[in-house]
Amino acid sequence: MVSSEQRRKQLAREKYERQLKRREAARRKARIRNISITLGLVIVLAAGGAYAASGGLNGDKDKKDAADKAAAKPSPSKAPDPCEKPAKGKPTGEKWKKEPAMKVDKSASYTMRLSTTCGEIDFTMDADKAPHTVNSFNFLAGEKFFDHTPCHRMTEQPGLSVLQCGDPTGSGSGGPGYELPDENLKGAQYPAGTVAMANSGPDTGGSQFFLVYKDSKLPPNYTPFGKVSDSGMKVLKKIAKAGVTPMQAEGDGRPNATVVIDKATVRKS
Structure with a gap:
């Protein structure tokens, strides 16, 4: 007893x-772990937070402060900042409890334009293969969620060359308040020009996404939903040429270029 x-x-x-x-x-x-790579190195980029294995913003305040200070210090650049000053304004920071109601037409073509401080980056979105993701981006753009948000992370490592955007906080921990299901993963590959979702595990996509500027080797875990135009690739390569301010590992950190999305719009055709 x-x-x-x-x-x-x-x-x-x-x-x-x-x-x-x-x-x-x-x-x-x-934490949002968003890109795992092979060769014994795992880099997690995020909509809920931090990067693992390479150090990243892992919720530890001291490490986060150190990373922020390191990012704020001038560092040797591969090229001068090729971008203009951001337009006046700040992110809305708005959040929603539920994924927006489905309104996209799966048979239609959708193009997103990121009017950035470095130039315009257009990419087509595949509503047929990734309807939830495209519907969400169409909704968020209409709500001006992406306006005045920075592209906060870039990698230039063997097998991984991406620019990550979509976090209104610029810390790697922000998102829209809801999560999206994974889509279009069967046989997914990430050649240059791919636009794909960041996530913190299965079915945890939010608003953060990455733009692939060189062919990247990734497991099929990140919803690919768009393809960057030729002119947009030129802008991406200009950003990449300016290099990275290392935060946690060589070739992984904030872009030296001041990349801010002044305005995001979606058009249907």
């Missing part, structure tokens, strides 16, 4: 274990 004291200790232990589980769940949600 269990004594009252033993029962009290058992309940206290169970309560503690529940608290630990809640804290761990909160930490997982606060």
Whole structure:
């Protein structure tokens, strides 16, 4: 027979274990691991947060502060900043509890234009293969969610050459408040020009996405939903040429170029 004291200790232990589980769940949600690469190096880019293995913004305040300070310090650039000053304004920071209602026409063509400080980046979006993702981007652009948001992360490593955008906080931890299901993953590849979703695991896409400026080798875990135009690729290559301010690992950090999305729009044809 269990004594009252033993029962009290058992309940206290169970309560503690529940608290630990809640804290761990909160930490997982606060991190967005978005790009895992082979060759023994895993870089996680994010809509809920941080990057693992390469250090990244992992929720540890001291490390985050150190990373922010390192990013703020002048560092040797491969080329001068090729971009203009951002337009006046700031992100809305708005959040929604649920994914927006489906309104896109799967048979129609959708093109997103990112009017950035470095030039215009257009990419077509595949509503047929990734309807939830395209519907969300159409909605967020209409709500001006992407306006005045920075492209906060860039990598230039063997097998991984991407620019990541879509976080209104610029920290790697921001998102729209809802999550999207994975789409179009069967046989997914990430050649130059691909636009794909960042995520923190299966079915956790938000607003953060990455633009591939060189062929990249990634597992088929990130919803590919768009293709950058030729003129947009020229802008991406200009941004890449300016180099990276290393934060956690060589070739991984904030772009030296001041890349800010002044305005994002979607047109249907």
